[in-house]
Amino acid sequence: MTNNLPQPGPPLWLLLELTYRCPLHCVYCYNPIEFARVEDEMTTDDWVRVLRQARELGSVQLGLSGGEPLVRDDLEDITAEAHRLGYYTNLITSGVGLTEKRIACLKDSGLDHIQVSFQDSTREMNDFLSHTKTFDLKLRVAQMVKAHGYPMVLNCVLHRLNIDQIDTLIDMADRLGADYLELANTQYYSWAHVNRDALLPSRAQLEAAERKTQQWRERLEGRMKIFFVVPDYFETRPKRCMNGWGTTFMTVTPDGTALPCHTARMLPGLLFPNVRSTSVSAAWYDSDGFNRFRGTGWMKEPCASCDEREKDFGGCRCQAYLLANDPYAADPVCDKSPQHAVVTAAVEQAQQPRVREHPLVFRDPANSRQRSAEPMTNLR
Amino acid sequence: MIQVGDETRLAIGKGFRLQWEPAQNAHVLLYPEGMVKLNGSAGEILRRCDGVRTLVQIVADLETTFNQKGLAPDVQDFVAYAREQGWLEIAA
Numbered sequence: 298m299t300n301n302l303p304q305p306g307p308p309l310w311l312l313l314e315l316t317y318r319c320p321l322h323c324v325y326c327y328n329p330i331e332f333a334r335v336e337d338e339m340t341t342d343d344w345v346r347v348l349r350q351a352r353e354l355g356s357v358q359l360g361l362s363g364g365e366p367l368v369r370d371d372l373e374d375i376t377a378e379a380h381r382l383g384y385y386t387n388l389i390t391s392g393v394g395l396t397e398k399r400i401a402c403l404k405d406s407g408l409d410h411i412q413v414s415f416q417d418s419t420r421e422m423n424d425f426l427s428h429t430k431t432f433d434l435k436l437r438v439a440q441m442v443k444a445h446g447y448p449m450v451l452n453c454v455l456h457r458l459n460i461d462q463i464d465t466l467i468d469m470a471d472r473l474g475a476d477y478l479e480l481a482n483t484q485y486y487s488w489a490h491v492n493r494d495a496l497l498p499s500r501a502q503l504e505a506a507e508r509k510t511q512q513w514r515e516r517l518e519g520r521m522k523i524f525f526v527v528p529d530y531f532e533t534r535p536k537r538c539m540n541g542w543g544t545t546f547m548t549v550t551p552d553g554t555a556l557p558c559h560t561a562r563m564l565p566g567l568l569f570p571n572v573r574s575t576s577v578s579a580a581w582y583d584s585d586g587f588n589r590f591r592g593t594g595w596m597k598e599p600c601a602s603c604d605e606r607e608k609d610f611g612g613c614r615c616q617a618y619l620l621a622n623d624p625y626a627a628d629p630v631c632d633k634s635p636q637h638a639v640v641t642a643a644v645e646q647a648q649q650p651r652v653r654e655h656p657l658v659f660r661d662p663a664n665s666r667q668r669s670a671e672p673m674t675n676l677r
Numbered sequence: 678m679i680q681v682g683d684e685t686r687l688a689i690g691k692g693f694r695l696q697w698e699p700a701q702n703a704h705v706l707l708y709p710e711g712m713v714k715l716n717g718s719a720g721e722i723l724r725r726c727d728g729v730r731t732l733v734q735i736v737a738d739l740e741t742t743f744n745q746k747g748l749a750p751d752v753q754d755f756v757a758y759a760r761e762q763g764w765l766e767i768a769a
Binding site: 448 | 692696698699700701705707708709710711712
């Protein structure tokens with residue numbers, strides 16, 4: 298591709314998906330469907346090399362995620378090196394595997410921040426959705442996080458099956474002493490896309506949840522900040538995905554594939570570099586995978602001539618692929634997209650009372666293997 | 678919010694970290710999952726807020742370093758803004 302693009306800035310945000318292993322089996326997980334086929338995780342030395350190279354480029358915010366990053370017993374070593382290099386280190390965890398000993402060690406290693414995900418506030422729904430008995434443990438984890446002087450940041454993914462219990466959830470977060478609560482509606486990629494019809498809430502559910510959230514915000518002002526992320530299916534303009542492809546954000550998957558977003562691996566026809574054999578600099582600046590959707594030169598109509606093209610960059614490439622079967626298309630969330638009807642149809646269907654025709658597909662290795670008979674794009 | 682006086686000692690707010698980033702040629706404030714890139718004067722003020730120096734000392738240092746006078750009102754305005762943002766807090 299001819300490259301008339303200005304040199305992009307550095308990957309300020311680096312997300313390391315240290316492993317795809319996870320004790321939970323969330324039905325909305327964004328990890329690739331084929332995750333179980335990735336068995337050769339990067340070593341500690343590999344991760345440290347990536348940290349050093351990215352820091353030299355100017356990466357400064359670090360996410361340590363997965364899968365469940367606590368599954369890796371070198372998490373503390375990786376954190377310590379990241380801290381030494383000057384990253385602001387964020388652990389994104391379900392909390393499963395966090396013990397008093399580990400959190401003390403992570404604190405000593407210089408960990409700056411912890412975000413704990415909660416599946417739901419009632420034990421039954423939690424166990425159902427995460428498929429393991431983790432709820433009591435999460436309560437203990439939340440208390441540990443607070444006791445070690447971290448702000449208590451809870452993230453809960455909302456969807457059709459739990460959104461009606463938002464009052465209980467916010468109340469629980471408050472009782473835990475949460476400083477921040479992110480109520481993030483499911484984004485429909487990967488496992489969530491497989492389960493979309495079961496997970497997409499109705500408009501009435503969404504409006505009720507927003508209304509209740511606003512009441513809690515007023516009640517808890519000065520004590521807890523609540524963020525409510527609306528599902529983009531209900532919008533008429535797409536999100537500015539990743540702040541623009543290849544502008545800010547790099548994900549490195551457990552096997553070392555460097556990606557411009559969490560889910561870009563699904564896109565056909567793109568080869569993404571692997572940081573086992575390519576430097577972070579070459580991956581970021583020189584690879585076709587990262588350059589492909591930078592800027593606006595790749596766009597088709599209606600994006601190419603749209604006066605909002607610099608605002609949202611045509612939305613999300615993965616959503617364009619999933620919903621319009623074309624990574625170059627406008628994100629069908631946009632009402633200017635010729636495929637916008639795909640989104641409105643899904644939303645309209647969600648207004649109907651649901652008789653569940655298909656069982657939920659849990660994110661576990663067996664389901665992953667069963668669903669990855671086809672060769673995986675960009676799989677080593 | 679407690680008034681900031683001349684003898685107030687200021688420190689970077691809890692959860693924030695100030696550092697110089699060569700790649701951005703700027704001081705930045707880092708906080709959970711976010712970053713503020715600071716302009717030159719904001720960076721110069723914040724890096725002097727070490728929990729030890731008082732506001733009047735910080736102003737004096739800035740005036741000496743940059744060979745200027747009458748910076749106190751600007752610094753006070755910025756400090757008020759920075760406290761609202763949580764970037765600065767009064768040191769214990």
